[in-house]
Each structure stands twice: as structure tokens, then as C-alpha cells.
Amino acid sequence: MSEFLDFNRFLKRIIQILPYIKVSLGMLIASMIFGTILGIIVALINIKKIPVIKQLLQVYISFMRGTPLLVQMMIVYYGLPLLIQSVFNIDINGWNTIIFVDIAIVLNEGAFLGEIFRSAITSVDHTQKEAALTVGMTNLQAYRRIIIPQAIRIALPPYGVDMIGVFHNTSLAYSLGVIDLMGRAKTLGVADGHSLEGFLVVTLIYVLFCLILRLIFKKINKNISYGRRAKI
Numbered sequence: 731m732s733e734f735l736d737f738n739r740f741l742k743r744i745i746q747i748l749p750y751i752k753v754s755l756g757m758l759i760a761s762m763i764f765g766t767i768l769g770i771i772v773a774l775i776n777i778k779k780i781p782v783i784k785q786l787l788q789v790y791i792s793f794m795r796g797t798p799l800l801v802q803m804m805i806v807y808y809g810l811p812l813l814i815q816s817v818f819n820i821d822i823n824g825w826n827t828i829i830f831v832d833i834a835i836v837l838n839e840g841a842f843l844g845e846i847f848r849s850a851i852t853s854v855d856h857t858q859k860e861a862a863l864t865v866g867m868t869n870l871q872a873y874r875r876i877i878i879p880q881a882i883r884i885a886l887p888p889y890g891v892d893m894i895g896v897f898h899n900t901s902l903a904y905s906l907g908v909i910d911l912m913g914r915a916k917t918l919g920v921a922d923g924h925s926l927e928g929f930l931v932v933t934l935i936y937v938l939f940c941l942i943l944r945l946i947f948k949k950i951n952k953n954i955s956y957g958r959r960a961k962i
Contacts, residue, residue, distance in 0.1 A: 740927040746918055747931050751939075753828070753910040757900040760832045762893055765839025772844025777851060794841035799834065800902050806834040807906055831903045835896060842892060850885035851877060883954050890947030894940045901936075911935060 775787055794802065807830040811823045854877050862872035904913035915932045919925025 735926055735930075736924070739924060740930060743915070743918065743927045743931045747911060747914050747928060748935070750909065750911050750914040751935060753908065754897070754900045757828060757832055757835070757903060757910070758893070758897050761835040761839060761896055761900075764832070764836045765843055765896070768836060768840030769843025769847050772840050773847035773851060776844065776848045791841045791844065794838050795845075799838050799899050800905060802838055803831060803834040803902060803906060806830050806837070827906050827908050828903065831900075831906060831908060835899060838899075839892070839896065843889070846885050846888050846892065847881070850881040853884055854880045883951075886947065886951050886954065890943065890951075893947075894943050897939065897943070898936065901932075 772787060772791070775783055778784075807827070810830065810833065811821070811825075814820050814822050858876050858880075859872045862876045863869070867875065900910060901912040903910055904916055907913070909917065911932045915925070915928035918928045
């Protein structure tokens with residue numbers, strides 16, 4: 731049993747792997763910030779139904795939601811430098827690999843979050859906007875004061891689930907050579923021939939962090955719902 735799983739090695743792996751959580755969290759934070767911005771833009775364009783752009787957007791969404799993220803990472807990692815080189819004559823091959831990973835995840839998130847935000851906004855009864863315009867609000871004021879607050883409540887639960895999924899997806903970055911949680915566990919296993927303990931540590935970190943995220947979003951959702959009931 732000691733050859734199969736060594737507890738002392740497991741404890742050692744925790745110390746060796748845990749510092750690399752900052753790499754995974756860095757990718758998560760960057761991806762969610764820029765992915766949210768892109769998702770909002772995608773949602774608004776979809777709602778506005780701008781001709782041609784909407785059709786192109788549907789192609790983008792279908793591609794991003796219909797292909798594996800790992801494939802998208804490979805396309806961005808190998809294809810983007812060629813595109814930039816041919817169009818702008820700029821060499822970006824020296825960029826940190828994490829940047830390419832973040833770009834791929836952001837593009838992926840733009841499609842998924844765009845649909846979440848679009849669904850949340852359109853689920854708010856349109857008569858509320860009409861009522862707001864009737865009492866003298868501008869279109870922007872109606873969205874800011876009436877539509878968006880309700881849409882946030884609707885979008886928050888799937889947004890939390892999506893964030894957990896993004897944290898899971900950052901583990902794919904090691905396929906491109908990024909030394910994150912998974913990358914560190916892999917290199918340690920290759921170095922001494924003992925991989926199980928490292929991957930168990932990574933599993934534990936992912937489970938604990940995702941539980942923390944779930945609790946945070948559950949608390950936020952509860953507070954928002956409580957505030958809504960209080961106003962009623």
C-alpha cells in the first residue's frame with residue numbers, strides 16, 4: 731500500500747503544489763473579468779438584433795459552444811501568432827503562454843456568458859420597461875434602475891456555476907506547458923515516478939475551492955433575494 735500511496739509524500743506534495751494555485755486563480759480572475767465584459771457586449775448585440783452582426787455573432791456562439799475548449803486553446807495558441815504576423819507584421823510568439831490561454835477562455839466565456847446575460851435580460855417582463863418610459867425615464871435609466879437589477883438576480887446562479895466551470899477549465903492550460911496546479915503535479919510525477927499523490931492534492935484543492943465558490947454565491951444570492959423580499 732505504501733508503494734501505491736504514500737501519506738508523507740502526499741503531505742510533501744501539498745507544500746510543493748499549493749503555491750501554484752495563484753497561477754490558476756490568476757487565469758480564473760482574468761478570464762472572468764474580460765469574459766464578463768465580452769459576454770455583456772454579446773448579449774446586448776443579440777438583444778438589439780443588429781443585421782449581419784447578429785448573424786456573425788451566431789456563428790461565433792455556435793463555434794465556441796460547439797467545440798472543446800482545448801481545441802480553441804490550440805487554435806489561439808498556434809493560429810493567433812500567424813494571424814497577427816500576417817496582418818500586422820508583429821511577432822507575438824514571445825508572449826507568455828498564459829496570455830493565449832486567457833484569450834481562448836475569454837472568447838469561450840463571451841459566448842456562454844453572453845447567452846446567460848441575454849436570457850436574464852429578456853426574461854424581465856418588457857412591460858416594466860414600458861412603464862418606466864411612461865413615467866419619464868430614459869431608455870438607459872430604465873435599464874439601470876429596473877431591468878439590470880432584476881437581470882442580475884436571475885443571472886447570478888448560472889454565473890456562479892459558470893465560474894466554477896472556468897476554474898476547472900484552467901486545468902487544460904498545462905497541455906500548452908503552463909505550470910499551474912495540474913502542470914506542477916504532472917512535472918513532479920514525471921520527476922520521481924509518483925504521480926498519484928500529486929493529482930490527489932490537485933483534486934482536493936479543486937474540490938475545496940469550488941465548495942468555497944458555491945458558498946460565496948449562495949450567500950450573495952440569499953442576500954439579494956432577501957433584499958428583494960424586504961422591498962416587497
